[in-house]
Amino acid sequence: xxxxxxxxxxxxxxxxxxxxxxxxxxxxxxxxxxxxxxxxxxxxxxxxxxxxxxxxxxxxxxxxxxxxxxxxxxxxxxxxxxxxxxxxxxxxxxxxxxxxxxxxxxxxxxxxxxxxxxxxxxxxxxxxxxxxxxxxxxxxxxxxxxxxxxxxxxxxxxxxxxxxxxxxxxxxxxxxxxxxxxxxxxxxxxxxxxxxxxxxxxxxxxxxxxxxxxxxxxxxxxxxxxxxxxxxxxxxxxxxxxxxxxxxxxxxxxxx
Amino acid sequence: xxxxxxxxxxxxxxxxxxxxxxxxxxxxxxxxxxxxxxxxxxxxxxxxxxxxxxxxxxxxxxxxxxxxxxxxxxxxxxxxxxxxxxxxxxxxxxxxxxxxxxxxxxxxxxxxxxxxxxxxxxxxxxxxxxxxxxxxxxxxxxxxxxxxxxxxxxxxxxxxxxxxxxxxxxxxxxxxxxxxxxxxxxxxxxxxxxxxxxxxxxxxxxxxxxxxxxxxxxxxxxxxxxxxxxxxxxxxxxxxxxxxxxxxxxxxxxxxxxxxxxxxxxxxxxxxxxxxxxxxxxxxxxxxxxxxxxxxxxxxxxxxxxxxxxxxxxxxxxxxxxxxxxxxxxxxxxxxxxxxxxxxxxxxxxxxxxxxxxxxxxxxxxxxxxxxxxxxxxxxxxxxxxxxxxxxxxxxxxxxxxxxxxxxxxxxxxxxxxxxxxxxxxxxxxxxxxxxxxxxxxxxxxxxxxxxxxxxxxxxxxxxxxxxxxxxxxxxxxxxxxxxxxxxxxxxxxxxxxxxxxxxxxxxxxxxxxxxxxxxxxxxxxxxxxxxxxxxxxxxxxxxxxxxxxxxxxxxxxxxxxxxxxxx
Ligand SMILES: Cc1cc2nc3c(=O)[nH]c(=O)nc-3n(C[C@H](O)[C@H](O)[C@H](O)COP(=O)(O)OP(=O)(O)OC[C@H]3O[C@@H](n4cnc5c(N)ncnc54)[C@H](O)[C@@H]3O)c2cc1C
Numbered sequence: 001x002x003x004x005x006x007x008x009x010x011x012x013x014x015x016x017x018x019x020x021x022x023x024x025x026x027x028x029x030x031x032x033x034x035x036x037x038x039x040x041x042x043x044x045x046x047x048x049x050x051x052x053x054x055x056x057x058x059x060x061x062x063x064x065x066x067x068x069x070x071x072x073x074x075x076x077x078x079x080x081x082x083x084x085x086x087x088x089x090x091x092x093x094x095x096x097x098x099x100x101x102x103x104x105x106x107x108x109x110x111x112x113x114x115x116x117x118x119x120x121x122x123x124x125x126x127x128x129x130x131x132x133x134x135x136x137x138x139x140x141x142x143x144x145x146x147x148x149x150x151x152x153x154x155x156x157x158x159x160x161x162x163x164x165x166x167x168x169x170x171x172x173x174x175x176x177x178x179x180x181x182x183x184x185x186x187x188x189x190x191x192x193x194x195x196x197x198x199x200x201x202x203x204x205x206x207x208x209x210x211x212x213x214x215x216x217x218x219x220x221x222x223x224x225x226x227x228x229x230x231x232x233x234x235x236x237x238x239x240x241x242x243x244x245x246x247x248x249x250x251x252x253x254x255x256x
Numbered sequence: 257x258x259x260x261x262x263x264x265x266x267x268x269x270x271x272x273x274x275x276x277x278x279x280x281x282x283x284x285x286x287x288x289x290x291x292x293x294x295x296x297x298x299x300x301x302x303x304x305x306x307x308x309x310x311x312x313x314x315x316x317x318x319x320x321x322x323x324x325x326x327x328x329x330x331x332x333x334x335x336x337x338x339x340x341x342x343x344x345x346x347x348x349x350x351x352x353x354x355x356x357x358x359x360x361x362x363x364x365x366x367x368x369x370x371x372x373x374x375x376x377x378x379x380x381x382x383x384x385x386x387x388x389x390x391x392x393x394x395x396x397x398x399x400x401x402x403x404x405x406x407x408x409x410x411x412x413x414x415x416x417x418x419x420x421x422x423x424x425x426x427x428x429x430x431x432x433x434x435x436x437x438x439x440x441x442x443x444x445x446x447x448x449x450x451x452x453x454x455x456x457x458x459x460x461x462x463x464x465x466x467x468x469x470x471x472x473x474x475x476x477x478x479x480x481x482x483x484x485x486x487x488x489x490x491x492x493x494x495x496x497x498x499x500x501x502x503x504x505x506x507x508x509x510x511x512x513x514x515x516x517x518x519x520x521x522x523x524x525x526x527x528x529x530x531x532x533x534x535x536x537x538x539x540x541x542x543x544x545x546x547x548x549x550x551x552x553x554x555x556x557x558x559x560x561x562x563x564x565x566x567x568x569x570x571x572x573x574x575x576x577x578x579x580x581x582x583x584x585x586x587x588x589x590x591x592x593x594x595x596x597x598x599x600x601x602x603x604x605x606x607x608x609x610x611x612x613x614x615x616x617x618x619x620x621x622x623x624x625x626x627x628x629x630x631x632x633x634x635x636x637x638x639x640x641x642x643x644x645x646x647x648x649x650x651x652x653x654x655x656x657x658x659x660x661x662x663x664x665x666x667x668x669x670x671x672x673x674x675x676x677x678x679x680x681x682x683x684x685x686x687x688x689x690x691x692x693x694x695x696x697x698x699x700x701x702x703x704x705x706x707x708x709x710x711x712x713x714x715x716x717x718x719x720x721x722x723x724x725x726x727x728x729x730x731x732x733x734x735x736x737x738x739x740x741x742x743x744x745x746x747x748x749x750x751x752x753x754x755x756x757x758x759x760x761x762x763x764x765x766x767x768x769x770x771x772x773x774x775x776x777x778x779x780x781x782x783x784x785x786x787x788x789x790x791x792x793x794x795x796x797x798x799x800x801x802x803x804x805x806x807x808x809x810x811x812x813x814x815x816x817x818x819x820x821x822x823x824x
Contacts (some may be wrong), residue, residue, distance in 0.1 A: 016564060016819050029750040030819070034290075071784055189292040190326030190339045193284055 001055035001149065003046040003112035005079065006102055006129070007039035009063050009070035010122040017224075024219050025091060026122075030228035035070045038117025042178035044185050045147055046115050047078045053149050056080045058109060062101055064088045066200065075196035082201045083109075085209065092213040093206075095123075099131035104209040111173060113154065118143050118177040123169060126177075133175035140175040141168055147184050259584055262594040263660045265734055266702055267674040268696060275741040276580020277573055281344070281750075288345050292352040293324055296640030304356055307482040308634070310474065312440050315482065320393040320728035327353070328367040329391035331588060332375050336383060337391040343583040343591075347524040347576065354528030357638030358482030363482075364525060365436035366390075369518055370397025373445045373459060376589050377502040377510050382461060386443055398441035399434040400462075400488055402512055407433075408651050410662045411457060411508060415448040417495060426450070426500075428462065428493040434645075438471050439484030440603075446490070447507050459501035459510045468493035468707065481638030492694040516592035518646045519603035520582060523575025524643055525651075526606035530568045533617040533635050535821040537561060540621050542817060551620075553807075560616045562761075565816055569758045569824060571609040573738040575602045596658045600652040601731040607649060614639040653724040656731065657705070658717065675706030682793050693763045694736035696797045697770045700730035703797070704777040707790060722780050728773035732766040739763065746824075754815055754823050757808035764805055771798040 009025060011017065018029040035043070044055045050132075059074045061067050071082045085105050087093075093101065106114060110160040114136075116129035126142075133140035145165065146157040158166040158172040159179055187195035188196075204215070249256045259274055280287075299321055306314040322328055329345040332338025339345070354360045371390045374382060374397075389395040406412040415430025428448055435444070442464050450456035462469060472487035502510050538561055541552035551557050578598040585591030592599055617632040618625035625632045643649045664671035677698055690696055705726045712719050739762050746755035771794065778790045815823055 069286065072287060073290070076291070187295055187325050188287060189324065190288060190291065190341065190345070191654060192331065193287045193291065194341065195341065196287075197284060 001049060001053050001113060002058070002109070002111045003049060003055065004058050004106055004114045005039070005043045005046045005074070006060045006081070006106070006108055006114065006116040006132070007043060007070065007074060008036045008117075008122075009033045009067040010036045010062060010120055013037070013121070018084050019222055019224070024225075025107075025222065031146050033066060033070065035073060036117050036120050036122075038119060038121075038178055038180045040117075040185055041180050041182050042115040042117050042176075043077065043079065043185045045144075045178055046113075047186070048183065049113070049149060050078075052117065052192050056180070058082065058111065060102060060105055060109075061085070062087060062090060062098065064090065070191075072196045073188055074194035075188055075199045075201075078192065079199075081199055082118055083204060084201050085164060085204050087206050089213065092215065092255065093126050094213075094215050094217045095133060096216055097211060097214040099135055101206055101209060101211045102128065103132045103135040104211055105204055111217055114138070114175040115147075116175070116177050118179055121253045126238070129175055129177040136175070138173050138175050139170050142177045143169060144176045145177050147176060147178075188229050257507050260503075262581075263597045263663050263669045263671075265303045265598075265737060266521055266698055266705075266730060267662070267670060270737055270741055272744055274739055275577050275745075276344070276583070277576050277738075277740060279361050279741045279742070279745045281348075285344055285348055288341075289348050289352065291325060292327060292349050293555065295322060295327070295607040296352050300353070300356070300359055303527045304366065304482070307356075307358055308363075310482065312484055314698045315359065315484075316393070316396060318359070318438050319366060319396065321360055322363070323391065328371070328393050328551045330367070332371065332387070332391050336375065338388040341577050343520075345575070347521065347579045350521050351524035351528035351531075353529040354525035355532040356482075357529060357635070357641070360525045360529070361480050361483035364521065365399060366393065366397045369399035369514055370437060370441070370443070370445065370453075372517060373501055373510055373514055374443075374461060375721065376513070378461070379457070380496070380558075381498055382501065386461060390443060393580055395442040396437055396440045397443050398435050398488075399514070400435045400438075400444045402432060402434050404431065404433045404487075406646055410511060411446070411454075413447055413449065413457070413561070415446065415490065416450070416452040417448040417458065417460060418451050419496070424497055426460070426495045428460065428468075428495050430490050430491040431709040432488045432490075433626070434475070434667060435488050436696055437484055437677060438486035438488050439474060439676075441471075444469075445501065445510075447486075447511055448490075450504050452576075456505045457507040457511075458493050458504045459507040461499045461501055462490070462493065463493055466493055466495075476806055477641075479634070479640055481637075483698065490495050513589050513593060516596045516599045516649055517588065519599040519652065520575070520578055520595075521594060522642060522646050523578070523602040523606040524693050526610040526639075527568060527572045527762070528572065529635065529639065530564070530610050531615050532565045532667035533632055534561070534568060534816075536631050537546045537564065538816055538820055540624075542670065542820075544622070552813075552817050555810070557620060558817075559806075559809050560620055560815050562809035562812040564613045564616055565822055566762050566765075567609040567612055569742075569755075570735045570762050571602075571606040571616075572738050572824070573742045574598075574605055574735050577738045578602050583729075597663075598734065600647070600656040600659075601734055603646055604652050604656075604727075605731060605735060607639075610639045610642055630649065630682060631729065634803060650724070653727040653731075656727045657723045660705070660730070661709070661716070669703070671702075675702055675709075678702050679706060691800075693767055693800050694733060694740045695737050696800075697729070697767055698734035700774045700794060700797050701726065701733045703790075703793065704729055704774045704781075707781040708777055710747040713790060719780070720785075722777055725773045725777040725780075729770045729777070732770045732773075736763050736766045751824060754812060757812050760803040761808050761812075764800070765805055767798055768799060774798075 011031045014029050018027040057079045059079045059082040092142035143159045144156050148155045153171040155169045234244045303314050325338045329338030334340045353363045403413050412434045417426035417428045444462045446460045468491040470489040475485045545550045580597050614636040618636050637696035663669040708722050741757045743759035
């Protein structure tokens with residue numbers, strides 16, 4: 001099975017975020033970057049499928065020059081080769097034109113399966129994978145919790161709301177957008193890091209792919225969320241209160 | 257070749273490209289740091305409480321897992337299951353694993369002193385027998401040099417190995433003390449004297465499983481309580497002759513060479529620990545409220561945080577500079593020998609920076625820093641050992657200048673010419689001196705060394721305080737140059753302003769230390785009018801524009817508080 005994993009490099013989760021002078025993006029001078037979290041799970045899912053069924057894992061990333069470190073990390077973890085659409089002005093591409101860029105780069109690969117994260121940690125539109133599928137004329141499924149190859153197609157488990165799941169069988173080729181936390185991420189080993197240096201990274205540009213930046217959607221302003229303090233009183237017996245508290249810490253505050 | 261030779265920093269200025277620093281890390285180095293950090297967060301950190309409470313099985317499990325990533329064999333050839341990477345990569349791994357003193361001890365005693373003697377000196381036969389299994393951490397390694405009555409004076413060891421009549425094995429008897437990892441070690445590198453003869457100090461690979469090897473109870477230590485430290489006893493242990501490491505009578509070469517590398521590696525271990533304490537202290541300073549606001553707004557707290565960062569920067573600069581020199585030398589062992597003086601500086605500086613950082617870390621935490629619930633309390637106790645092992649800081653201070661003199665005698669370092677040239681220059685010039693503070697510090701070191709040597713000649717070995725004073729000057733001069741060259745490297749980056757402030761304060765403080773140490777050396781080496789002239793020269797060399805160190809520290813502190821961690 002040939003699997004293409006589209007991944008993005010985003011500001012690291014523990015970064016100190018400062019808004020730049022334009023007010024429309026982050027000041028990147030002091031940021032460190034990492035693979036977008038759900039994309040890392042997509043990569044892991046691809047590597048596991050390859051281990052089970054053989055084939056090839058190709059990484060596709062559109063990003064500035066610095067994105068090469070995310071690409072090398074994916075190669076170090078076991079991806080076979082990569083395509084880097086190297087473009088410094090990706091901020092000028094809206095989701096549609098970005099998806100066009102990725103679709104153009106992906107089309108010649110004729111992959112059996114294209115995996116992406118369900119959304120990016122920085123912009124969080126959750127659309128890129130879906131639009132790319134549409135542009136490529138492929139079926140897609142979103143918020144994937146599990147992927148199993150079955151006969152000619154795949155069987156996937158989608159996360160719905162309120163603890164419900166949906167199981168879907170779909171034909172290949174297809175595009176899946178992967179949810180975070182669905183598998184256990186592997187480490188890049190030192191040997192993997194060493195070998196990654198010798199793996200192929202093909203560089204392409206938007207011009208070569210014939211894609212122009214478009215801005216049917218534009219980002220006007222970004223700002224820090226306001227901190228709000230709230231006090232909630234929990235009622236019930238101590239054990240019930242404790243249970244409610246745990247619930248809230250888990251799902252509202254998301255700290256445990 | 258423009259690379260400075262060992263000790264040559266005293267005589268020549270380093271060029272920017274000669275001084276390796278973290279700014280020169282390759283993408284691969286950064287990837288190694290990231291992978292090791294991920295491993296730390298997910299595998300080591302969750303086990304620290306267990307490890308701290310002497311669950312040695314947990315420690316060994318983590319060690320084995322780290323071997324799957326390749327962390328236990330960074331510089332070992334691929335042929336033996338290692339990664340065959342450079343010294344810088346090993347330093348980077350050590351820095352991440354240095355965040356906890358106990359785990360650092362497990363890792364260092366296994367992958368460093370427990371594995372490297374075999375990797376560097378073992379025969380093919382011995383390597384086949386043990387090396388892969390050490391690199392995979394199937395076997396845990398340990399290094400047994402110290403004895404109850406032979407610590408700093410390691411060559412006074414009494415453990416002996418007598419060749420048996422069959423000529424096929426030695427019979428080992430004696431005891432070792434303070435052996436890290438001993439509780440779990442399968443393989444010991446043991447130093448003993450063949451037939452008890454002083455000139456036959458020899459290293460052996462000894463298996464724990466052999467009859468007659470006994471490991472004592474865990475020592476009750478002040479810190480690194482999660483590490484294993486025991487005595488090891490040898491009672492008529494039969495050691496096959498092929499388990500001699502290197503040659504009979506050449507054990508001291510192994511011991512000293514491994515120590516050189518160990519001293520260098522102590523640098524990143526201490527720097528990693530220091531950065532961790534700094535981050536915790538910043539966090540606490542922002543959270544702790546006093547007099548109606550966070551203590552982070554107080555100048556004296558900000559002073560502490562800035563000072564921690566400044567000194568960490570210095571230790572880091574020195575450690576990676578020396579590692580870069582060792583790496584460029586080609587052969588790690590020969591490199592560490594060539595730069596043995598610099599390796600001693602790394603050991604002393606980094607261990608003392610860590611001690612400073614943990615001490616101020618506790619202070620920032622106030623009473624809570626004195627409580628075991630807080631990380632700094634443990635870090636404070638864990639730090640202390642670093643000034644003791646890998647050669648005490650006293651021994652390293654004596655060795656450093658001792659080795660400089662030895663290199664000069666052997667014709668490896670043009671110290672005499674350097675001193676003479678400097679004296680001519682100082683006698684002829686009267687005007688203001690060079691504005692390069694680091695260069696002047698080197699001149700002071702050289703000046704003091706020259707005077708002391710002229711006064712004491714070959715008896716200088718007996719003048720420990722004088723030797724240590726010279727080391728203080730030279731070591732600080734080395735650090736000053738390392739910091740100042742690194743500042744230049746950072747000049748065109750977003751960190752330029754912070755690096756300038758760090759450099760300004762460090763140079764000022766280090767020059768105070770240099771001046772004070774030199775004064776005592778000069779006073780011990782000359783009297784009367786000569787002393788007065790010498791002190792005048794010293795004053796001239798130590799003269800500098802006074803920077804506003806308070807302002808600089810304030811700016812550094814603001815950046816630290818904003819970013820929440822070390823800045824570089
Ligand atoms: C936790 C721990 C782990 C250790 N792990 C290991 C290990 O894995 N393997 C191993 O072989 N050893 C190990 N050691 C031993 C360690 O290396 C020695 O403790 C150290 O070398 C000092 O020796 P000593 O304790 O005998 O002190 P001593 O040599 O007795 O020193 C006492 C004091 O005298 C000073 N002194 C000694 N000689 C001189 C001199 N010539 N001039 C001036 N001052 C001098 C010292 O600096 C020190 O201040 C460990 C020790 C500890 C505490």
